[in-house]
Amino acid sequence: MPPKPPSPPSRRSFLAGSAALTAALFLPKHLKAADFPTATVNTTGLAVTDTEVTVGILHSVTGTMAISETGSVQAEKLAIAQINAQGGVLGRQIKFIQEDGASDWPTFAEKARKLLVNDKVASVMGCWTSASRKAVLPVFEQHNGMLYYPTFYEGLEESPNVIYTGQEATQQILAGLDWVTQTKGAKSFYLLGSDYIWPRTSNKIARKHIEKLGLEVVGEEYYPLGHTQFNSVINKIKLRKPDVIYAIVVGGSNVAFYKQLQAAGIDLTREAPLLLTISVTEDEILGIGGENIAGAYACMKYFQSLDNANNAAFVQAFKEMWGQDIVIGDVTQAAYLGPWLWKAAVERAGSFDIDRIREASPGIEMDTAPEGYVKVHENHHLWSKTRVGRAMPDGQYEVVFETAELVEPDPFPEGYQ
């Protein structure tokens, strides 16, 4: 559906009506708010004025998840500041209201309701864990909001009210397994994870894929969140001698796991066994210590060390805003895409209305993303490349592999359930 032409352009009256229509189609650099009267671009009573539009940021800045979500908040604020410096969205400066989910899922739902019902925000950048997303989902669907969700996650979801800017499980898992079998000749795998939905679903997909390739899973097990003693499983790994340890351990457990792995004499740089993880970004390495995880491989879509012009500019801007010592992980980059994808959708639709944004979102392309070119799929996930990085002692990853093509998001993978 073509965007509605903005009603009478008051200042540039020399423009013919048809030209004004194409103005919305071709996304000119500096859109003027006057060309998009508030009454036309906001028919549902969102917090949009002639000069400003309000969005929400909903992450945990207190509680146990603050460790992970801080980076996302920083990335979203950076993106908003950059968009404002470029003239805003439809000529309106973005204002944000930040709420704290406090690592507590009912609080997330309550704050989401506050943002949508009281503040009438035009979109929300937020959530991190699947549990928090599941908690706010009914709120977003009931009040017709739009959530930009940054985390790589287990898939099995496709909401009309969410744009998923991280990878779903098959995007992240399959390419990494193919890489490790083809280039490293891996034949046997030991699957390990923290005990909740994401590691379990991901390992299920990994197991199916490994078995499809005709290879062997020699062990699969889960430890409670927050577990700090991994000596037993390390002994089991030594006994079974897998080629690959496939680890999806999260949070504080991560630190304990890698430190104890090293203390038990398993030197990851020797790659016997090789360790492949999908849960350790540069953020987590800060806590683990680069020297304790050097030699491990991680499979995700973004590493801070990615060598391209977009990323160089992004890393520089991020450090200027938040400090030179800061590191940027996969989810932080995905969070950075949220405000930009929303801006692109609004300008493509020529409207802040949620329904118009939803229609406009699929097919949006972004070639300024730090990870490189991405595109929004019909299923609200992103087409993106998958990469494998090798952890270096300085806490950064060295990119050793990247898929040739964009990987299609497939949140409901057939044959993997």
Added chain:
Amino acid sequence: MFADYSWGELGSIFAMQGFAGLILFSVFVLMALGLAIIFGQMGVINMAHGEFMILGAYVTYLMSGLFQTWLPGLFGIYFFVAMALAFVVAGALGMVVEWALIRRLYHRPLDTLLATWGLSLILQQTYRSVFGAREVGVTVPSWMMGSLPLTNMIEVPISGLFVMVLTIVIAAGVYLLLYRSQWGLQVRAVMANRTMAEATGINTGRTDRLTFGIGCGVAGVAGSAFTMIGSTGPTSGQLYIVDTFLVVVFGGSASLLGTIASAFTISQTQSFLEFFLSGSMAKVLTLLAVVGVLMLRPQGLFTLKLRK
């Protein structure tokens, strides 16, 4: 499940697994000792125990940075300085907390649960504001991170050995303090009968403050040692609190020997089960066993004989 392995391999596995159990045992004892003093001797349900441990961990983190910058030559031994300082800092904070908060609640033991839980939230947010929400990486001297290869299968982690030795030293120290010193006598007298102890001229207020401080100090040392094997973040203390209470309550709250016996039972059960089952199932079965024993013996494994 053992058909695929030779006897030699099986032998080494059992040796390694036994050693894993011993490390777990030391970790349990170390984290429970401070609480055994505070909960066992004073009856204060200290929910902020984990946060005192993490205070010790943060002290270690600061010291590692300090030594790296100013005294790189002594970096190999900074850990000992850090542990001593962790004891002093956590102990001092403990005494302040006792003075400001706990001493007003001795006649309401259950309220200490809420008060110290609130304290733990305050401390967590303080750490977050001061050190940032992310976990910090504590650089441990390299000689402490490796392992000693005994055979080509069996490797003994040095950090594990270190924790074991530390546990023995601290347990012995606490034992001497509690049962062989004048101060220990006073602590036990106050614990047995506060009014009578006061009547005999014991300064119960000072005794309480010192007891709480020493309990917190021991927690600080434990936290400092755990930087070798675990994470250091604002909420890392939460990872330990459940296991700590489990060990102390299961052991019989007023008995040091009980704490050690219970740590041994729980750690061996857990590490044995972990080897045959998955981690989560092992935890479930361990907890079930503890619940079962506590139903039969609500007072815990060991108790002081008291006239009722």
